[in-house]
């Protein structure tokens with residue numbers, strides 16, 4: 001694994017045009033916003049490492065301090081990087097739903113893929129930032145969690161499998177305020193096999 005200071009923004013895992021979600025939206029989202037989080041994650045990591053090694057002196061204060069800015073910026077930027085990577089990783093497919101371990105597990109838990117998509121979609125309408133289908137290591141089962149921002153609402157011990165970005169920057173250029181149409185197209189662009197490979201990797205892990 002590279003050092004944090006050598007972390008590079010991941011390339012998009014697809015080069016095809018998506019249904020509904022424009023190339024312009026993806027370029028702004030990936031090349032500017034996501035890459036910006038990678039840059040800030042590294043910048044913050046370098047400053048924290050200098051302090052950790054005693055090369056700089058910082059004093060913590062929970063109301064305001066440079067260290068507080070670095071600490072809270074670190075989780076915001078890092079989750080911003082990781083969540084976007086899972087989001088982009090899920091896209092680029094044709095939305096067709098294969099019979100694989102993930103879809104079987106979804107049907108077992110939610111009754112049908114349609115029920116799951118409805119549950120996930122409405123969760124996306126209810127949140128301000130993210131919806132995450134995760135493998136919950138504590139419970140050893142699939143769970144859907146919602147987050148209002150990168151660093152608010154995350155549950156520790158959960159490994160993301162399918163991540164939906166519902167920030168307005170993800171859809172407003174193409175859909176205006178019609179978030180539901182965007183989420184419907186998100187599912188039309190899913191690569192379920194890629195998502196399934198995460199499920200197969202994570203679902204062996206339990207606490």
Ligand SMILES: [Fe+2]
Nearest residue numbers: 033165167170
């Ligand atoms: Fe985003």
